[in-house]
Amino acid sequence: MGEGVHEPALREACRLIEERPSEEGATHALLVVHGGQVVHEFYGEGINQDSTLISWSMAKSMTQALVGMAVKDGLLNISDSHLLPQWESDGRRDITLDDLLTMRSGLSWIEDYVDGSVSDVIEMLFAESEFTGDHASYAASKPLLHAPGTQWLYSSGTTNIIARVLANALNEPTGSHQLFKSFMQTRLFDEIGMNSAIAKFDDAGTFVGSSFVYATARDFARFGYLYLNDGVWNGKRLLPEGWVEYAGRVVAHDPDMLMDYGAQWWVWPDDEDSIMAHGYEGQILWVSPRRDLVIVHCGKTDALYGAQLRSMVAGLVEAFPVR
Numbered sequence: 001m002g003e004g005v006h007e008p009a010l011r012e013a014c015r016l017i018e019e020r021p022s023e024e025g026a027t028h029a030l031l032v033v034h035g036g037q038v039v040h041e042f043y044g045e046g047i048n049q050d051s052t053l054i055s056w057s058m059a060k061s062m063t064q065a066l067v068g069m070a071v072k073d074g075l076l077n078i079s080d081s082h083l084l085p086q087w088e089s090d091g092r093r094d095i096t097l098d099d100l101l102t103m104r105s106g107l108s109w110i111e112d113y114v115d116g117s118v119s120d121v122i123e124m125l126f127a128e129s130e131f132t133g134d135h136a137s138y139a140a141s142k143p144l145l146h147a148p149g150t151q152w153l154y155s156s157g158t159t160n161i162i163a164r165v166l167a168n169a170l171n172e173p174t175g176s177h178q179l180f181k182s183f184m185q186t187r188l189f190d191e192i193g194m195n196s197a198i199a200k201f202d203d204a205g206t207f208v209g210s211s212f213v214y215a216t217a218r219d220f221a222r223f224g225y226l227y228l229n230d231g232v233w234n235g236k237r238l239l240p241e242g243w244v245e246y247a248g249r250v251v252a253h254d255p256d257m258l259m260d261y262g263a264q265w266w267v268w269p270d271d272e273d274s275i276m277a278h279g280y281e282g283q284i285l286w287v288s289p290r291r292d293l294v295i296v297h298c299g300k301t302d303a304l305y306g307a308q309l310r311s312m313v314a315g316l317v318e319a320f321p322v323r
Helices: 007-018 058-072 097-101 120-126 135-140 156-169 178-192 217-228 243-247 303-317
Strands: 026-034 037-043 213-215 252-254 259-261 275-279 283-288 293-300
Touching: 007 026, 007 037, 007 303, 026 217, 037 217, 058 097, 058 156, 058 178, 058 213, 058 217, 058 243, 058 275, 058 283, 097 156, 120 135, 120 156, 135 156, 156 178, 178 217, 213 217, 217 275, 217 283, 217 293, 283 303, 293 303
Parallel strands: none
Antiparallel strands: 026 037, 026 293, 252 259, 275 283, 283 293
């Protein structure tokens, strides 16, 4: 264990998370990496270090990484507008890639995960509509409610639009996902050793960047470690300089989540320079550079207890010293 780590606090924080009453949620995996070493690893019943677990919206942060690689290659720039042909006839043509990455597109969207209520995200991912199987087109069809760049609104649809913009930049043929899949595999998964990772694509060939990457807890930690080290892996720069800082550059505060938001990454206000990939039902990838710390939590936590879980993980973070 690293110098200055409060071991009793670490053990107690892990216990509180792992032994929550069932009505508060179940932890499927809890992994703590400090100083490049696994210092705690827990798996729930029937799950082990080889089990692939769903990312839900942690995939959004992987989408941000892929865009960064395309920016590094000169294929995209965050100031790019005129992003989709179907937007050329109205004000949506002025939406920039930065607006999308920071959830400030101005497009109409209802992000609700409760069956029976009005929910664009459920309709996009699971319902029958004229856009069934084409998640980006569903989201891109929404009208502009605000001038681009002026209003923050969390939207899974926005991330799928980003994935489509990236696919277009890669010259992906209509209906195919092979170029995008190869780009993701060779530039991200292979480079950092995410050997378990499986990304899902919709029927139109677009990466479901909002929601669907499956990987082991250790492989999610590898992704976090890339950002912990400013986008450099084994001495090789994979992300452009400043891209990790951009991920955590706060543009809005979400009073419901009690967190800040950057570019496809959340920010915990009380852990300076930290960033968090966060998904439905309590998927958490916490990256704290000043503590040399990456934490992965995967499981199934009701939204009513989401804030409690995040606070529990924050307590775990605080067991580690600031460098």
